[in-house]
Amino acid sequence: MSADESTPVHDDAVAELASIRQSIDNIDAAVIHMLAERFKYTQRVGYLKAGAGMPAADPGREQVQVARLRQLAAESHLDPAFAEKFLNFIVAEVIHHHERIAGGER
Numbered sequence: 863m864s865a866d867e868s869t870p871v872h873d874d875a876v877a878e879l880a881s882i883r884q885s886i887d888n889i890d891a892a893v894i895h896m897l898a899e900r901f902k903y904t905q906r907v908g909y910l911k912a913g914a915g916m917p918a919a920d921p922g923r924e925q926v927q928v929a930r931l932r933q934l935a936a937e938s939h940l941d942p943a944f945a946e947k948f949l950n951f952i953v954a955e956v957i958h959h960h961e962r963i964a965g966g967e968r
């Protein structure tokens with residue numbers, strides 16, 4: 863019998879997979895909503911920094927953020943290296959936005 867044929871075990875697995883995928887989709891939606899809020903705040907920071915002549919990047923602040931998120935990740939059984947990469951990915955995009963704002967782009 864091949865794995866894709868209907869059996870009680872297979873049907874249970876299909877139902878559980880569908881249920882887990884609903885939760886994954888809910889979590890992905892929450893992540894997108896949280897990122898959208900974060901970028902709204904960082905846009906405000908971009909205008910604030912540009913108006914005050916402050917540099918787009920703040921490596922000292924980033925060091926504190928990385929240390930904090932690595933610690934949180936470890937406590938949550940998430941790979942700290944992944945947490946650091948994820949933060950760096952977001953912050954690089956924010957710095958890009960800040961530079962565009964400082965350069966007069968909206």
Ligand SMILES: O=C(O)C(=O)C[C@]1(C(=O)O)C=C[C@@H](O)C=C1
Pocket residue numbers: 904907918919920921923924927952953956957
């Ligand atoms: O806190 C700031 O100064 C920001 O500009 C925000 C932010 C961030 O996205 O968290 C982005 C760039 C900086 O290098 C540090 C942090």
